[in-house]
Amino acid sequence: MKLTILGGSGRVGQKIARLAHDQGYQVQALVRDISKARELIPFATLIEGDATNTEDLQKALIGSHGVISSLNTDKTTTLTTAFPLIIEHMNQLGIKRIVTIGTAGILNSRYEEGKFRYQSSESKRTKTFAAEEHAAVYKMLEQSTLDWTIVCPTYLPEGEEESEVRYELDMLPIDGKKITTGDTAKFAFETFQEHRFSRTRVGICY
Structure with a gap:
């Protein structure tokens, strides 16, 4: 199965890419800096480009069976510019499933x-x-026909898998303080792989 990862060289995205690769997925990643991505996720098919560019997105999505996005704002309107295009191209290509990090x-x-x-x-x-x-x-996702899940971590320090993850639909579990990038990546990938939490947000923390 081919999986497209948007933001594949980011803190969470690169960890998701490794998990997917280890599980036998063909990983296709849209990245801004291909030389950096070659060092971080050398096993992936890399498309250098920008998620706000419609042609770059189409290249990254063609042939894919699903999408995981770890795009962030970068203090810009990257998300609100990219997601109408993501939704449009997924619909055109018949791709239904997307898990995104919120x-x-x-x-x-x-x-x-x-x-x-x-x-x-x-x-x-x-x-x-x-x-x-x-x-x-x-x-946007709520108004779409896609099969989406938004994984919503609280404070997100760098780190590997650390502890048992608590989760709650549409809310953050009580007294949730943090969760590492490693456990966020694992939760998001397993959510995609096991097809959990369709068309909802899920709050995660320790």
Whole structure:
């Protein structure tokens, strides 16, 4: 099975790529810096390009059976520019399944009904741009016909698999403080592989 990974040389994306490769998937990755990606994920078929470019995206998606995205905002509108194109090309190519890495900020507030966490007192962040970008992606996916899941980690330090992961649909488990990039990658890949949590957000932490 061929799996397309967007953001394949990023902190989480490269770990997802390795997990997929180890499980026998043909990994196809869209990356901005192909020389860096060759060092990090040398086993992958690499397409150098930008997720906001429609031709680059089409090249990365052709022949794929599913998508995992670990694209982030880079303090730009990368997500809200890329995802309409991702959804369009997936529909055109008949690809249904996508798992994407979001943020705990777009989960529902546990204590303030009708708000995202980033809009409520549960969030300690003063800057909300990234969360707003991820929230817009959630709304796009919700309105699409794709079979999507958004994996929403809380504070995300670099690290390998560390502990048992707690999860909750649409909310962050109580007292969730952090989860490593390694455990986030493993959870996202297993979510894709086992076809769990269709058309919902899932909050993850230790």
